[in-house]
Amino acid sequence: MPAVLLALLSSLSYGVSDYLGGLKSRNLPTITVLLVSQTAALVAITATLALAVGDIPSARYLGYGVLAGVAEVVGLSALYHGLAVGKMSIVAAVAATAPIVPVVASVISGDAPGAIQWFGIVIAIGGVSLLALGSSSEDEPHALSKPGVSVIFGLLTAAGLGCFMLAMDHSAQGSAQWALLSARVSSVGIFTLAFLVIRPKGELKLQEWGWLALIGILLLTADSFYAVASLKGVLSVVAVLSSLYPVVTILLARIHLGERLTPKQVGGIAFVLAGAVALSVG
Numbered sequence: 001m002p003a004v005l006l007a008l009l010s011s012l013s014y015g016v017s018d019y020l021g022g023l024k025s026r027n028l029p030t031i032t033v034l035l036v037s038q039t040a041a042l043v044a045i046t047a048t049l050a051l052a053v054g055d056i057p058s059a060r061y062l063g064y065g066v067l068a069g070v071a072e073v074v075g076l077s078a079l080y081h082g083l084a085v086g087k088m089s090i091v092a093a094v095a096a097t098a099p100i101v102p103v104v105a106s107v108i109s110g111d112a113p114g115a116i117q118w119f120g121i122v123i124a125i126g127g128v129s130l131l132a133l134g135s136s137s138e139d140e141p142h143a144l145s146k147p148g149v150s151v152i153f154g155l156l157t158a159a160g161l162g163c164f165m166l167a168m169d170h171s172a173q174g175s176a177q178w179a180l181l182s183a184r185v186s187s188v189g190i191f192t193l194a195f196l197v198i199r200p201k202g203e204l205k206l207q208e209w210g211w212l213a214l215i216g217i218l219l220l221t222a223d224s225f226y227a228v229a230s231l232k233g234v235l236s237v238v239a240v241l242s243s244l245y246p247v248v249t250i251l252l253a254r255i256h257l258g259e260r261l262t263p264k265q266v267g268g269i270a271f272v273l274a275g276a277v278a279l280s281v282g
Helices: 003-024 030-051 059-085 088-095 100-108 115-133 147-171 176-198 206-232 235-242 245-256 263-281
Strands: none
Touching: 003 030, 003 059, 003 088, 003 206, 003 235, 003 245, 030 059, 030 176, 030 206, 059 088, 059 147, 059 176, 088 115, 088 147, 088 245, 088 263, 100 115, 100 147, 115 147, 115 263, 147 176, 176 206, 206 235, 245 263
């Protein structure tokens, strides 16, 4: 399968997974959605590894995977809760600025970003500012009236997933599959502890188990598509196409939930997505 198609399938899987995660978090406790979906992903990656032949990477690489899982806990918790209580279109768009974290890390380590990446950072920040200042066009039953709330959760998501990308990049140098497994073990462990502490009320209906498992499988599928695409194709092209996943979430929110945006918010989303693409190109 061509790398371009794999990258697009990665974006599609990420976008649908995010949308379903946020949608289910509107009716179910967020911790329940996170625990069940991530457990499903853990079972799937464990089954995949059981069929694979290869050496276990060193503790150093596995350690980075564990750190990636911790960062993912922060990112996904903020994402699903933000999509549940805020405006999906804004949360998804702001979350797309996650690549800023690896760029900042490269600056700290002495590797200066290129002009395109600096341009991406500037217009992404401008887009986030527009979204924070924009006002809701009309009240929605599930969205908080202040768009700033959606921006805050989007930024928390970006910070968490940006750190996840950074740690996963180091861990995958040992083995991509083991990196995914160690991250999932870490995140599922944390979500399990949180579930036991919070003790959410209510029982899951049979059909809900299927939907939550699908969320986790889609997330793992997206990771896998991206990993294979990055090996088969030009990384800059693959990164750009894979960064388009917020468009899927935004379109689903518009079509299924009827979310409406002000012109200022539409402009902000356009700036943020353009910035995310520029960051990926760099």
